[in-house]
Amino acid sequence: MAKISYLQAISNALDHEMGKDEDVFILGEDVGKKGGVFKVTAGLQEKYGELRCMDTPLAESNIVGTAIGAAMMGKRPVAEIQFADYILPATNQILSEAAKIRYRSNGDWNCPIVIRAPFGGGIHGALYHSQSVEALFSSTPGLKVVIPSTPSDAKGLLISAIRDNDPVLFFEHKKAYRLLKEEVPEGDYTVPIGKADVKRKGEDITVITYGLCVNYSLQAAERLSKDGHDIEILDLRTVYPLDKESIIESASKTGKVLLVTEDNLEGSVMSEVSAIIAENCLYDLDAPIMRLAGPDVPAMPYSPLMEDHFMVNPDKIEKKMLELLEH
């Protein structure tokens, strides 16, 4: 197996599915000729032609609407929103159409679309290029929201998302694109949607997180393991709907839970995770559920100092882990 980046793993999955299934096609801003602003779709238009890797106007509602229409005609579109921050014009298409087609038609119609979008901060992108938007879509039944934390998961989950018969939002952490590298299984490789994954087994505390924070948490856990602390890290992978079973199992096991997200603290995906634990694990809890998240401010600051202050990082996680360990 070759060691490839998170970004290459995503390209790899797209290429694999396009080669395998003629109904799979890509549409989005600059995805064709330019190969995407991050180069995720580089070379795909040359390989599969303009109609299967299609440049679109700068109109997100149009991109998603087109994808929904094509999906209903039997295609498997993969729409790219250049930055997750710009997904908002398409919200109506996603929440009111894509998510509800199967329900509204009593199962006669379904909507097999994937919407890919890079999200997250730490890349000096300020307010329009750094947001975490997953919570906005994580209360709408009919949608699936997937956020991979490793190159392998990125490939396996994207292939699963393309093959899924319902709409899947696929958020990629843009700082992870070239930061994370690992050996990724070649060829046909899937990871199930809706299943969380224990990225590190431990007995002392449980850290539940997703996205780039998984990597940060692993770094912090590794440091603390040198002092004999045994930390479990549960990667949600799918933030909607949540894998309740895995959350309950891990939280009950250690009785001490830290929830980490880069999103703003209030109303984040972690608020729901916290509720699941509170409802199901009270008599197994040995400490209050703790959360580490971005502050409740309107956007990621542009100033590097302020951005650092906003972002979750391994140091902050380590400090919080220690607080919980010592509780």
Next chain:
Amino acid sequence: MTEIKMPKLGESVTEGTIERWLVKPGDTVEEYDPLCEVITDKVTAEVPSVAAGTIGELLVSEGETVDVGVAICTVEAEGGEEAPAAGEDAPEDEVEEPAPAKAASPAKGAEKPRGARISPVVMRLASENDIDLNEVQGTGFNGRITKKDILKVIEQPAEPKSAPAETAPAAQSRPAAAKPSVRAGEEIPVSGVRAAIAEKMVQSSTEIPHAWLMMEVDATNLVNLRNSLKNDFKKDEGFNLTFFSFFVKAAAETLKEFPMLNSSWQGDKIVVNKDINISIAVAGDDKLYVPVIKNADELTIKGIAKQVNELAELGRAHKLTSEHMSGGTFTVNNTGAFGSVQSMGIINHPQAAILQVESIVKKPVIVDDMIAIRHMVNLCLSIDHRVLDGLVAGQFLKRVKEKIEKISAEHTSVY
């Protein structure tokens, strides 16, 4: 008026049970007069008065268990004078830390107030496992009891003082008590020494995987030697030269050769004891004491006989203290004393083995292809199979057998 408090009988002891009051209200007592018998684990100790005067009130009734430092009775000092607080010292050798006993307990109680932060999982585990949270040492923030702290207590319940004497034996005896078809006679409350014995036995028999073996030993030479000496010995020394002393001596010597029999299972390690301290069983009425002959390998047969005699007398008088009963590394049990010819002893936790010396009986045996009448005795050995295997146990027993059979007037001296 002076309050008499429950003394601290040993390092790890936090409470004591009043076995019996020796005084009643209105009695006049001198300083150091015994007031009551107190039981902890296997020790019975008398609590002496710290002042001369008249007994006021008995604050704790017989059979009741109270924490160390709790007032158990009051003494009205002679002439109404306050007794000096310094007299708080409790009996000599039974008490290892007398001074702090007075203040320690109430202060400790206040450190862990009812309002302490107890997490849901700790509360659940404590109630499921019947654990008193006041006895659990917290290692969390501000001394909070964490889940790990309580799991540690659940996993290592060995320390017998934490389990109130009543609970374990009570649970054990329940099936018997529930039989309705048998007409119930007298009900004997399980407390004190009986409860301590029961708890210790349950611990020994559940925790230790026992294995047994027995060897038949020709004790004719021993019987002849001892019979030839016993009258003069009694006259000279004032106590009996017992068969048992010879067996204790032989066992102590052989333990030197097979130190594994003189060891102790300690969870993740086996501790081989340097000293050879032989525990012996001494009965006193309905109670059983297990005092210790320290460094038995260094004593002559006379020295051992003397100690056996002294310990037995103390036992019958219920005067054995924790000092007498601690430190044993191997037990020799004189089961023959009540006519037994074969028995399977329960090992005295945390020792690794127990040797039962059975009755010496005359039997026809084959010697040099002829039938002879010999004095035979069975030696029964129980071993902790975690520590010992059959081979070393057999070698040990065989060596004891050889030593007993080789006893003779020429080679064996009791002095």
